[in-house]
Amino acid sequence: MTEPSGRRERKKAATRQKIADTALRLFLKRGYDAVGIRDVAAEADVAVTTVFAHFASKEALVFERDQDFEQRLTRAVTDRPPLEPLIPALHREVQALVRHCTAEGSAPVRRMIEGSPALREYEESMSLRHAQALAVALAADPHLSRSATACRATARFAIDAYALACRADDPEATVDEVFRMIKAAWEATAP
């Protein structure tokens, strides 16, 4: 995936990164709403159209790692050792993701997101996509054999756990508590 085979791809990746870095820096310094796309483009020394060639929207500039997040979630399910029970694996990964997003350095970004309705809304719809990807991974696991509905519900519950924990006073304890609920819910769907 990360093969910088040609110069073209390397340059493209560099441009993308420069835009994302510039945007985040400006957003944190002056506030998300106070910085326009035109500002970001100027500071990154690219055209406005180039920004949108790399990012689908202004909000997407803030959630650059979107893809990683989704991959980590689904891989926690698909790449786990055979016969390892689902819920603990999911629990562990969500816990790790929550730690990542409540880490020291992430606080200003988190504050910025919570301070902007547009960013909150975007994050939520992102989470929904992640839940759908996770539901697909669950449905594809031959060891689980649960209904599509059970998979979809469990996927959403797991995402709920993440979302609640990121905003909770004690994130890790929140993940644990919600996953106790998810475990019971999951077991109630046993065939």
Add this chain to the structure above:
Amino acid sequence: MTEPSGRRERKKAATRQKIADTALRLFLKRGYDAVGIRDVAAEADVAVTTVFAHFASKEALVFERDQDFEQRLTRAVTDRPPLEPLIPALHREVQALVRHCTAEGSAPVRRMIEGSPALREYEESMSLRHAQALAVALAADPHLSRSATACRATARFAIDAYALACRADDPEATVDEVFRMIKAAWEATAP
């Protein structure tokens, strides 16, 4: 609540309704994206600013009953007979709401929503607000005495049930199945 005491309030409500009706009619006839706010305003014979005086955004025109939905949910909790268990009451109300939104006449609207990313995203963020309101209602119930986390998680799970059911092949069965999971999750949080 619905007391049309004065002419002013009646006229305001009428204007609001005329805008909402006009908007929905145009959206269904020509497509959500193909109709601009300026079109809606012109057809409803009001100024653009008046549209935004009644609705916070273009998407909000489609979800006119937003408030009702939230009230029905929270009241299913707060207004239930004393000592009636929570989960069945919630289950019943969500079932009713799902029936409402999968009813015969709602199909074209549903199709329109699913066809527009902006509307899907808006609906999702609306649901989130409803979940928060429901969480508050749960936390306020003296008979329940669960942690704030358990209340928030259960509220989101219930909203998940609604969202999943609205898009499922068999909506009612989906509500039942997800509520079996929610019941187990809720009971796992008993003090």
Add this chain to the structure above:
DNA sequence: TTGCGAAATCCTAACGGTTAGGCCTATCTT
């Protein structure tokens, strides 16, 4: 009834995210 304050509506102009269309140039392929 009249007159006043508040609420609802209007108009205009703009702002800011986003996109279309067309062009240019660096890179890749053969």
Add this chain to the structure above:
DNA sequence: AAGATAGGCCTAACCGTTAGGATTTCGCAA
């Protein structure tokens, strides 16, 4: 080396949304 393609640029516009301020309409009390 030549053509094909992708990344980037510029300009101009579209559309949702808002600010600012004028104007009308209604409710209420003198």
